[in-house]
Amino acid sequence: PTVSPSVRAMLEEMADRVPAGRVPARIFNDREVYELEIEKVFGKAWCFLAHESEIARPGDYVTRSIANNNIIVARDEQGGIHAHLNMCRHRGNMMCKSEMGNASHFRCSYHGWIYRNSGELIGVPYFSEAYEAKLDRKEWGLVKIRIDTYGGLIFGTLDPDAESLADYLGGFQFYLDIYLKQGLGGSEVHGPPDHWVAETDWKICTENFSGDGYHTPVTHQFGFHLGYFPSSGATHSKGWAVHIPGKGHGIGLGHTPGMPPFFGYPDDLVAQMRQSLSPEQLELFSKTRTAVGSVFPNLSFLIQPLSLEPGEPGVRFCTMRLYHPIGPGRMEMWSWCLVPTEAPAEYKEAAYQAYTLAFGQAGTFEQDDFENWTKVTRMAGSTVARQVEFPYLMGLGREPLADFPGPGHAVEPYVTDDNFRNLWSTWARYMTAGE
Numbered sequence: 361p362t363v364s365p366s367v368r369a370m371l372e373e374m375a376d377r378v379p380a381g382r383v384p385a386r387i388f389n390d391r392e393v394y395e396l397e398i399e400k401v402f403g404k405a406w407c408f409l410a411h412e413s414e415i416a417r418p419g420d421y422v423t424r425s426i427a428n429n430n431i432i433v434a435r436d437e438q439g440g441i442h443a444h445l446n447m448c449r450h451r452g453n454m455m456c457k458s459e460m461g462n463a464s465h466f467r468c469s470y471h472g473w474i475y476r477n478s479g480e481l482i483g484v485p486y487f488s489e490a491y492e493a494k495l496d497r498k499e500w501g502l503v504k505i506r507i508d509t510y511g512g513l514i515f516g517t518l519d520p521d522a523e524s525l526a527d528y529l530g531g532f533q534f535y536l537d538i539y540l541k542q543g544l545g546g547s548e549v550h551g552p553p554d555h556w557v558a559e560t561d562w563k564i565c566t567e568n569f570s571g572d573g574y575h576t577p578v579t580h581q582f583g584f585h586l587g588y589f590p591s592s593g594a595t596h597s598k599g600w601a602v603h604i605p606g607k608g609h610g611i612g613l614g615h616t617p618g619m620p621p622f623f624g625y626p627d628d629l630v631a632q633m634r635q636s637l638s639p640e641q642l643e644l645f646s647k648t649r650t651a652v653g654s655v656f657p658n659l660s661f662l663i664q665p666l667s668l669e670p671g672e673p674g675v676r677f678c679t680m681r682l683y684h685p686i687g688p689g690r691m692e693m694w695s696w697c698l699v700p701t702e703a704p705a706e707y708k709e710a711a712y713q714a715y716t717l718a719f720g721q722a723g724t725f726e727q728d729d730f731e732n733w734t735k736v737t738r739m740a741g742s743t744v745a746r747q748v749e750f751p752y753l754m755g756l757g758r759e760p761l762a763d764f765p766g767p768g769h770a771v772e773p774y775v776t777d778d779n780f781r782n783l784w785s786t787w788a789r790y791m792t793a794g795e
């Protein structure tokens with residue numbers, strides 16, 4: 361896309377402005393920025409597609425998207441995972457119109473070409489009569505999307521030259537394990553995802569879930585006041601913020617002094633975590649109340665305790681969410697509940713209830729957040745707002761902790777802008793790469 365000189369200058373200036381604690385409002389709702397990030401960010405990064413447990417059996421598939429590319433993610437008869445553009449090679453019809461299901465083959469509804477779930481073209485109507493058997497079916501399979509996995513997460517990239525997923529995550533795996541290795545069997549989705557459209561720029565969500573503990577006592581104050589949330593405004597800033605410099609990934613680890621280790625998990629799950637996690641991870645995660653982290657560009661996780669009844673001890677729930685961009689200032693929100701595969705059924709149910717109450721589509725926390733995020737987006741699109749910057753000055757110049765048990769740049773306390781400066785510097789680097 362062509363970019364006007366003013367947007368080009370704004371993006372280039374971010375290399376100096378963001379480390380100095382300033383981010384332009386305009387990036388949060390702008391047509392040019394949106395069109396450029398579809399190419400420069402979503403065309404280059406590793407983007408989340410699906411959790412392996414969503415396609416557990418041979419033939420299971422889901423359809424997902426990276427930017428404007430709809431993709432079939434399927435498990436073949438041998439257990440292998442494949443991702444292909446959901447487009448028939450003949451005249452481009454959408455192959456699979458359902459969001460999830462089980463099929464060994466996909467048959468196009470236009471002229472009837474048939475593909476295996478592993479992508480090979482195997483059926484062509486009138487192959488002998490009309491094509492005189494000359495069509496090379498090997499050449500016309502579905503368009504393959506490069507994938508890789510970590511801890512049950514399936515990522516895809518549209519960039520054939522992208523670094524490996526392991527390098528892309530760059531040590532953030534240490535922190536992802538709190539969500540993905542909650543016990544010996546890892547984690548699985550509990551039910552299908554919710555998804556809905558919101559008039560919100562996807563980046564606001566990525567930032568918030570990179571560790572915006574600052575908003576919680578205000579935006580979600582009902583939780584503190586009514587006793588749903590075992591924390592208090594007085595101690596809420598305590599904990600750690602960690603990011604992987606240059607990668608854009610960040611996590612906030614909220615800590616409540618005096619809270620028992622692994623509060624809100626059943627005992628036998630804690631015993632499993634003592635085996636599935638390293639001593640360094642255990643040291644940190646045992647002290648963590650809330651873990652809220654984002655993988656650049658648009659995948660996030662949250663673990664926190666929530667009481668199903670006000671004043672009762674909380675249960676830990678885990679949500680995974682994806683912010684799928686569908687237009688300037690517009691996104692599709694995807695929200696999953698993750699549970700430990702080997703946890704007792706009662707715990708899974710309780711965690712799912714807590715997730716639904718807080719972060720399902722009608723969840724109380726979800727409603728609180730989008731009320732603010734839609735308004736941020738609307739304001740960022742206004743003509744005067746386009747001239748202003750926001751202060752990202754919190755924690756500027758603070759030294760990283762020298763003895764932190766995990767990788768990356770870690771600071772204390774949890775409430776800080778450190779992770780966000782890294783996020784916007786990384787984003788701006790993607791947006792100006794190759795110019």
Ligand code: FES
Nearest residue numbers: 448450451468471
């Ligand atoms: Fe699919 Fe023609 S578009 S068979």
Ligand code: FE
Nearest residue numbers: 575579725729
């Ligand atoms: Fe929130």
